[in-house]
Amino acid sequence: MVTRRQTLTLIGSGLAVAGLPRATLAAADTDKRLVVVILRGAMDGLSAVPATGDPDFERARNGLAYGGALKLDATFALHPNLAGMKQLYDAGELTVIHAVATAYRDRSHFDGQNLLENGSERPYGLDTGWLNRALAQMPPSAKPLGVALDAHMPLILRGPAQVTSWAPSFLVPPDRDTAQRLAALYGETDPKLAQDFASAQAANGVAAGTQVAAGYQAFAGLMTAAAKFLAASDGERIAMVEIGGWDTHVNQAGPFGPLSTNLVALDRGIAALKTGLGPAWQDTAVLVVTEFGRTVAMNGTQGTDHGTAGAAFLAGGAVRGGRVIADWPGLKPADLFQDRDLKPTIDFRAIATGVLRDHVGLHEGQLALVFPSAAPVRPRDGLMRA
Amino acid sequence: MTIEGVIAANRFGLGARPGQVAAISGDPKGWLLSQLTPETELPLPLATLPSTADDMGAFLRWIREIAAEAQAHGTDLAKLKPAGAPDAAMGSGMSGGATGGDGGFSIEREYVKAFVPRHAMAVKARFDTAVATERPFFERLVHFWVNHFVVSGAKPAAIAMPPAFERDAIRPNLTGRFADLLLASTRHPAMLYYLDNFRSVGPNSKVGKDPSLRAPRYVQAFAVPQMTGLNENLAREILELQTLGVRSGYSQADVTSFARVLTGWTIAAPPRVPLYRLVVEGRLNGKGLFEFDDDEHEPGAQRILGKVYAQAGVDQGEAVLHDLARHPATAHFIATKLARHFVADDPPPSLVDRLAKTFRASDGDLKEVYAALVHSAEAFEPAPRKFKTPEDYVISAARALPAYKTEPGTLLRAFASMGQTPYNPPGPNGWPDVEGEWRGADSVWKRFEWASQAAQSVATATMNPDVLAAELLGPTLSKQTAQAIARAQSPAQGLTLLLASAEFQRR
Numbered sequence: 106m107v108t109r110r111q112t113l114t115l116i117g118s119g120l121a122v123a124g125l126p127r128a129t130l131a132a133a134d135t136d137k138r139l140v141v142v143i144l145r146g147a148m149d150g151l152s153a154v155p156a157t158g159d160p161d162f163e164r165a166r167n168g169l170a171y172g173g174a175l176k177l178d179a180t181f182a183l184h185p186n187l188a189g190m191k192q193l194y195d196a197g198e199l200t201v202i203h204a205v206a207t208a209y210r211d212r213s214h215f216d217g218q219n220l221l222e223n224g225s226e227r228p229y230g231l232d233t234g235w236l237n238r239a240l241a242q243m244p245p246s247a248k249p250l251g252v253a254l255d256a257h258m259p260l261i262l263r264g265p266a267q268v269t270s271w272a273p274s275f276l277v278p279p280d281r282d283t284a285q286r287l288a289a290l291y292g293e294t295d296p297k298l299a300q301d302f303a304s305a306q307a308a309n310g311v312a313a314g315t316q317v318a319a320g321y322q323a324f325a326g327l328m329t330a331a332a333k334f335l336a337a338s339d340g341e342r343i344a345m346v347e348i349g350g351w352d353t354h355v356n357q358a359g360p361f362g363p364l365s366t367n368l369v370a371l372d373r374g375i376a377a378l379k380t381g382l383g384p385a386w387q388d389t390a391v392l393v394v395t396e397f398g399r400t401v402a403m404n405g406t407q408g409t410d411h412g413t414a415g416a417a418f419l420a421g422g423a424v425r426g427g428r429v430i431a432d433w434p435g436l437k438p439a440d441l442f443q444d445r446d447l448k449p450t451i452d453f454r455a456i457a458t459g460v461l462r463d464h465v466g467l468h469e470g471q472l473a474l475v476f477p478s479a480a481p482v483r484p485r486d487g488l489m490r491a
Numbered sequence: 492m493t494i495e496g497v498i499a500a501n502r503f504g505l506g507a508r509p510g511q512v513a514a515i516s517g518d519p520k521g522w523l524l525s526q527l528t529p530e531t532e533l534p535l536p537l538a539t540l541p542s543t544a545d546d547m548g549a550f551l552r553w554i555r556e557i558a559a560e561a562q563a564h565g566t567d568l569a570k571l572k573p574a575g576a577p578d579a580a581m582g583s584g585m586s587g588g589a590t591g592g593d594g595g596f597s598i599e600r601e602y603v604k605a606f607v608p609r610h611a612m613a614v615k616a617r618f619d620t621a622v623a624t625e626r627p628f629f630e631r632l633v634h635f636w637v638n639h640f641v642v643s644g645a646k647p648a649a650i651a652m653p654p655a656f657e658r659d660a661i662r663p664n665l666t667g668r669f670a671d672l673l674l675a676s677t678r679h680p681a682m683l684y685y686l687d688n689f690r691s692v693g694p695n696s697k698v699g700k701d702p703s704l705r706a707p708r709y710v711q712a713f714a715v716p717q718m719t720g721l722n723e724n725l726a727r728e729i730l731e732l733q734t735l736g737v738r739s740g741y742s743q744a745d746v747t748s749f750a751r752v753l754t755g756w757t758i759a760a761p762p763r764v765p766l767y768r769l770v771v772e773g774r775l776n777g778k779g780l781f782e783f784d785d786d787e788h789e790p791g792a793q794r795i796l797g798k799v800y801a802q803a804g805v806d807q808g809e810a811v812l813h814d815l816a817r818h819p820a821t822a823h824f825i826a827t828k829l830a831r832h833f834v835a836d837d838p839p840p841s842l843v844d845r846l847a848k849t850f851r852a853s854d855g856d857l858k859e860v861y862a863a864l865v866h867s868a869e870a871f872e873p874a875p876r877k878f879k880t881p882e883d884y885v886i887s888a889a890r891a892l893p894a895y896k897t898e899p900g901t902l903l904r905a906f907a908s909m910g911q912t913p914y915n916p917p918g919p920n921g922w923p924d925v926e927g928e929w930r931g932a933d934s935v936w937k938r939f940e941w942a943s944q945a946a947q948s949v950a951t952a953t954m955n956p957d958v959l960a961a962e963l964l965g966p967t968l969s970k971q972t973a974q975a976i977a978r979a980q981s982p983a984q985g986l987t988l989l990l991a992s993a994e995f996q997r998r
Contacts, residue, residue, distance in 0.1 A: 145917065212727070213737045215920045228738070256910025258931035270933035275904035279943035283984050286975060287939060287991050293971040295993035298935055305936035349917050354687050354724050405720015406690045443743070
């Protein structure tokens with residue numbers, strides 16, 4: 106078996122070049138797949154998952170409550186645009202987590218996203234991402250086990266473990282001979298570019314030709330591509346996809362409000378992933394998370410401002426779903442965090458470490474490296490099917 | 492050719508043109524400093540773009556047209572709510588179809604038809620300006636500040652605004668005092684629109700107490716009725732992203748107070764005359780569209796960062812902005828961003844300190860700060876510590892290949908493929924400025940794809956890519972890259988290897 110280190114040496118020497126068949130690379134040691142979806146801009150958790158059974162809900166939302174929500178239990182419902190996710194919930198493949206937050210307690214998107222991705226207890230506390238550190242703890246593999254469906258490399262996947270990335274291209278693939286020469290040149294001059302280049306060639310072999318539409322439909326296309334990477338028996342095991350546009354300060358539910366469209370995109374993306382994965386869906390967990398929630402009350406412009414706790418989702422055939430996990434703080438004025446936000450009662454890291462332990466198979470010592478913290482974070486028990 | 496010449500052209504500029512490194516190698520720092528003067532006239536590609544009035548007028552017309560068309564299709568835009576049928580709800584975003592069904596009225600289709608060509612033209616004009624400029628350091632600074640005071644077309648309703656903002660607020664002010672740049676940005680209708688301030692109303696103002704008193708406005712057509720409260724978006728982002736920087740000690744109370752201060756900073760009311768007359772009279776240029784409306788302004792003193800601002804009216808906001816501009820945290824924040832942009836992802840603290848000190852000592856004279864940067868030894872260390880962004884990569888390649896030609900649509904698709912569509916950064920924090928973000932498997936491959944296409948489009952049988960490589964990269968060209976280019980099978984292959992080389996991507 107070729108070890109990870111040997112492969113990197115091969116790549117570094119310029120010998121790993123275009124068209125190296127995937128079958129010659131050692132497969133991952135696990136069948137478990139994990140997809141992390143980041144909703145950038147702070148999803149309004151109380152719109153996505155309204156607490157319709159809370160007697161204070163309608164008053165607290167002062168105009169943002171709506172009819173037609175899809176009832177989950179005595180307290181919670183889903184936005185009508187999440188009809189596909191409601192089906193997953195009914196099939197026991199979706200868990201909703203509410204009043205959840207990272208360790209971040211201020212209201213900057215960019216600090217909030219940075220902390221969500223770096224997995225430390227403060228913005229810029231680490232310059233690597235927790236998902237990459239999780240990859241680094243997985244059994245060594247001869248090829249990248251992580252993939253970002255993104256033209257950028259998101260912080261959550263930056264770090265010591267080599268990862269690949271893919272996003273649709275409007276450009277024309279160059280000829281093979283030039284690719285081989287460039288791979289060799291990078292091998293002699295720039296090991297980082299050499300690694301990236303080799304990873305890209307392999308990724309193109311998997312995802313090239315995946316149709317990704319423009320606009321809100323792009324997310325479903327990227328999730329389809331993610332499924333291609335994850336479905337193969339020798340494929341990647343961790344994927345990261347993001348969808349922006351959740352910062353709904355203005356008219357969030359009205360004619361030009363983005364929230365409703367984004368929820369449709371999310372719903373269709375999860376469905377596209379499930380379809381693309383086929384039987385591998387049974388081994389999959391999808392963690393959907395945003396940097397923070399939004400204000401409980403409507404602001405002066407029919408939207409919501411930056412808040413604290415919000416909602417997250419855990420979907421997939423491997424998930425013990427069909428339930429809402431919440432230690433509901435309530436919506437009375439005295440219940441709110443700093444008189445304006447939903448109070449956080451679940452630490453996002455408890456969910457993430459619960460998944461990493463019971464699904465990805467990391468032990469607690471490894472989890473402490475993935476989410477370093479002053480006080481130990483207790484992984485949430487029972488998130489996955491036994 | 493000196494290494495300082497290569498650094499001046501590549502690290503400070505937008506990439507060398509053939510022969511340029513040799514031309515500036517005698518006095519590279521003098522060449523950079525000579526570019527720090529205000530622009531006497533707009534570069535030709537920008538001057539021939541539609542005017543700000545046209546951009547903003549087009550948006551107004553478009554809103555009216557879709558409203559009329561939606562009505563014709565029996566869709567009442569104002570009544571679409573998520574509580575309705577899922578298809579109707581889906582259409583309530585700009586990028587969705589208003590009726591969801593195929594063949595029906597589609598907001599997205601109308602929007603794309605109206606604005607994507609306009610956006611593509613503006614991106615092409617920005618690109619042509621950067622490729623042709625004799626003042627590439629100045630142009631880099633334009634790009635830097637547009638990425639600091641961000642108005643992004645990624646918010647669909649703002650798609651027409653970033654080029655106007657760049658022309659009106661940024662270009663005329665970037666070699667002056669930071670305070671003037673900040674004020675020009677905050678007054679510009681594009682910023683007031685993008686960060687929602689035009690909608691923000693003081694709860695105790697006349698309009699706050701009686702919304703029916705709200706004046707009709709130019710933007711009324713796309714404002715939503717009943718917006719009569721505070722919106723803290725602009726206030727927060729000025730503190731967090733444009734002046735003090737995040738985690739510099741301000742509180743949520745400071746954000747809210749500052750939002751109250753900025754109520755009434757809005758976009759001019761439309762006089763009851765046809766739009767074309769406003770255009771003819773020049774009243775719809777960007778600067779002319781700022782208006783302070785005392786009826787929407789929250790009355791009374793406000794406390795920000797411990798200081799009480801008791802001024803009335805617009806003076807209150809100007810006083811706060813002036814204080815923010817000369818705050819030591821602002822000096823440090825701007826110094827850090829400049830040093831990160833031009834020198835290293837983790838800039839040397841000595842350099843940041845020197846730039847911040849210059850900023851403070853000169854009361855925010857940006858020309859002095861840029862000069863301090865040029866005179867810093869850290870900025871001329873030979874080892875490259877920056878990885879070009881996709882936009883800078885494409886611009887520098889086009890500067891290297893004078894025969895390269897492209898079309899607006901092709902260029903826009905290339906930038907989109909590489910994850911950096913100019914004028915459309917994902918949020919008000921602008922594009923990231925570190926290698927970790929831009930160097931990944933996908934982006935390295937996309938650059939190779941683009942380089943290969945560009946090289947094939949300009950290559951001729953008699954071309955000598957090895958000579959060009961030496962001209963562009965001078966002493967920074969590695970033996971291995973020079974050899975790979977020399978051994979290429981064709982000029983196109985040699986050019987591709989040059990443009991894709993590590994030396995060309997790093998600076």
